Structure formats: C-alpha cells, structure tokens
Amino acid sequence: MMVPVRCFTCGNVVAEQWEEFKHRTREADEPEDPAKVLDELGVERHCCRRMLVSHKDLVDIVAPYQ
Amino acid sequence: MEDYEVQFVDRSEREARFVVQPITPAFANGIRRAMIADVPTFSIDTVRFIENSSVMFDEQIGLRLGLVPLTTPPGEFQMGEEVTLSLDVEGPETAYSGDLESSDGMVGAADDKIPIIDLKEDQRLELEADAVLDVGKEHAKHQGGVAVSYRHLQQVEVVGDAGEFDDDDPQILRGVIEEQAAEDAVETGGYEPEDGQLVPTEAFDNDLTNRYPGKELEVTDVDGAFVFDVETDGSFSVDELVVEAVGTIEDRAAELKESVQL
Numbered sequence: 168m169m170v171p172v173r174c175f176t177c178g179n180v181v182a183e184q185w186e187e188f189k190h191r192t193r194e195a196d197e198p199e200d201p202a203k204v205l206d207e208l209g210v211e212r213h214c215c216r217r218m219l220v221s222h223k224d225l226v227d228i229v230a231p232y233q
Numbered sequence: 234m235e236d237y238e239v240q241f242v243d244r245s246e247r248e249a250r251f252v253v254q255p256i257t258p259a260f261a262n263g264i265r266r267a268m269i270a271d272v273p274t275f276s277i278d279t280v281r282f283i284e285n286s287s288v289m290f291d292e293q294i295g296l297r298l299g300l301v302p303l304t305t306p307p308g309e310f311q312m313g314e315e316v317t318l319s320l321d322v323e324g325p326e327t328a329y330s331g332d333l334e335s336s337d338g339m340v341g342a343a344d345d346k347i348p349i350i351d352l353k354e355d356q357r358l359e360l361e362a363d364a365v366l367d368v369g370k371e372h373a374k375h376q377g378g379v380a381v382s383y384r385h386l387q388q389v390e391v392v393g394d395a396g397e398f399d400d401d402d403p404q405i406l407r408g409v410i411e412e413q414a415a416e417d418a419v420e421t422g423g424y425e426p427e428d429g430q431l432v433p434t435e436a437f438d439n440d441l442t443n444r445y446p447g448k449e450l451e452v453t454d455v456d457g458a459f460v461f462d463v464e465t466d467g468s469f470s471v472d473e474l475v476v477e478a479v480g481t482i483e484d485r486a487a488e489l490k491e492s493v494q495l
C-alpha cells in the first residue's frame with residue numbers, strides 16, 4: 168500500500184527516496200533508467216534497490232472502497 | 234595493552250569505512266555485535282490514536298511510526314526513558330515523518346521525508362506517540378547500526394608476469410587492499426601507487442588487472458587487520474555509534490571485574 172519504511176533485509180531507510188524515485192522513473196515526461204536513478208539516490212545494495220523497484224502505491228486504488 | 238591503529242578509508246556522517254589493527258577476529262566481531270545490538274536508540278513504541286480515518290489500520294500506522302529513526306544524543310537519556318511526539322495532518326496531504334512534533338528538541342525524526350500515510354480528502358490522522366530508549370537486542374527498530382560488517386584487510390603480491398598467451402580474464406576483488414607492489418601498479422581512481430597505502434577496490438573497478446596490468450598476482454589476508462563497514466540509520470553519527478558500542482563492552486568488562494573481585 169505505502170512504500171515500506173525500511174529495507175526488509177538490511178534495515179536501511181528506503182522510504183525517503185521513494186517519491187523522487189517514483190517521479191523520475193514513472194511519472195516524469197521522460198522517464199529515466201531506474202538503475203541510474205537508484206545510483207544517484209545512493210541506494211546501493213540490491214536488497215534495498217528491490218524495495219523500490221518492486222513497489223506499487225495502492226492508496227489511490229483502495230481509497231474509493233473505504 | 235596494545236594500542237589500536239585506526240585509519241579511515243571513507244568517512245561521512247552516516248557511513249564510514251576504517252581499518253583497525255592489530256585486532257583479533259573475536260574482538261572485531263564483539264564490536265560489530267555491540268554496534269548492532271547494544272547501542273540504544275529512541276523508537277516509537279506506544280501510539281494513542283485520536284483520529285485515524287486513513288485507509289490504513291491503526292496497527293499498520295503504528296508499525297510505520299516505529300520504523301522511523303529518531304535522533305538520539307548519546308549519554309543524555311537513561312534506558313527506558315520516554316519522549317512524547319505528536320502528529321496531526323489533515324487530507325488531502327501526505328503525512329511525513331517530518332510532521333512529527335517532539336516534546337524534546339533533542340529527539341525527533343532523523344529523516345523528514347518518510348511518507349507515513351497518504352491522506353485523501355476528508356481523511357485525518359491525529360495521534361500521540363511515546364518513543365522509548367532501548368537496544369537492538371530488544372527490537373530491531375532500536376538498532377542504530379545498519380549493515381555493519383567487517384572483513385580482512387588484503388594485500389596483493391606480484392609473483393611474476395602474466396603469461397603472454399594467458400586469457401585476460403578480470404581478477405575480481407572486493408574490499409580494501411594494502412598496497413605492496415607499487416612499482417608494478419598504475420594510478421587508478423586518484424590513487425597514486427604507493428607502498429603501504431590503503432586502496433579501496435572500487436578505485437580500480439574491483440578488477441586487479443586494472444591496477445597491476447600484465448602481472449600474476451597473489452592475494453592474501455593481512456593478519457590482525459580488519460576493515461569495518463559501518464552505516465547508521467541517522468539516529469546518531471558513525472563516530473558516536475562506534476564509541477558507544479565500544480563503551481558498552483567496556484562497561485560490561487568493568488561490571489564483570491567488579492563482581493569477580495567480591
């Protein structure tokens with residue numbers, strides 16, 4: 168639903184980077200390469216990278232049914 | 234008592250890499266474990282909801298709040314001490330960790346931009362939370378050190394020239410090397426060849442053939458020298474984490490000494 172606050176594996180805080188990652192790779196007019204964006208955001212380990220790469224925000228989808 | 238020599242390879246507020254020598258594997262691991270489990274940090278433990286009309290249950294929001302790292306100045310608080318924080322956000326807006334207001338200026342969200350919950354029109358989140366000081370041994374949310382590890386310092390020796398018809402396969406090595414064969418090395422990543430110098434393997438793209446072209450190499454561990462990789466979640470700086478961790482070992486040793494003396 169909301170992006171996990173920390174990486175499940177190592178405990179690094181990943182939620183802080185989410186909004187910029189989402190914007191630059193999915194919402195921008197010219198989406199950038201996710202690998203490059205993650206490098207620039209300083210999300211180095213692959214355990215943390217998968218947290219962002221595999222996430223989908225669901226609040227907008229769930230909200231009407233509350 | 235021997236003196237420990239500490240050399241930093243990288244150093245910043247939340248991330249550092251340093252070499253300690255001479256140190257035994259047992260003590261190196263003791264420090265690592267102390268950094269993970271024994272240095273207390275503040276973390277939200279009890280939440281009183283005044284209003285929660287968001288799409289998430291109280292428990293889910295409680296979990297998210299618990300994972301938000303809170304700044305913890307070392308030595309200022311006792312174990313179990315509590316600090317109250319409050320949050321009041323009305324939609325349409327996202328509630329962020331930065332919206333948490335603390336009753337104590339020293340304790341607050343270490344990162345301001347962690348989204349707690351996305352609130353829609355007419356939704357509201359109002360709550361009061363108690364953060365408690367405890368250790369990582371009790372709950373992982375109190376763990377100040379993230380991905381703390383150590384590995385042997387390595388040295389690279391040149392044992393001859395690579396055969397003329399050898400495959401030029403890369404020789405991958407990760408960690409930090411202590412340069413031993415500067416006369417055969419080339420400058421990479423801003424590190425001029427110099428014996429005794431600490432070179433992170435990223436400087437030559439983790440491939441030894443970039444640093445020592447055309448040589449046959451042998452990599453060995455340096456006895457009693459360990460490279461620590463330390464990262465914190467923002468509760469405190471790396472320096473504070475390491476000093477506090479060593480402090481907890483010292484305290485326990487002193488306690489043991491006292492109880493043995495009768």
Ligand SMILES: [Zn+2]
Nearest residue numbers: 174177214215
């Ligand atoms: Zn991770």
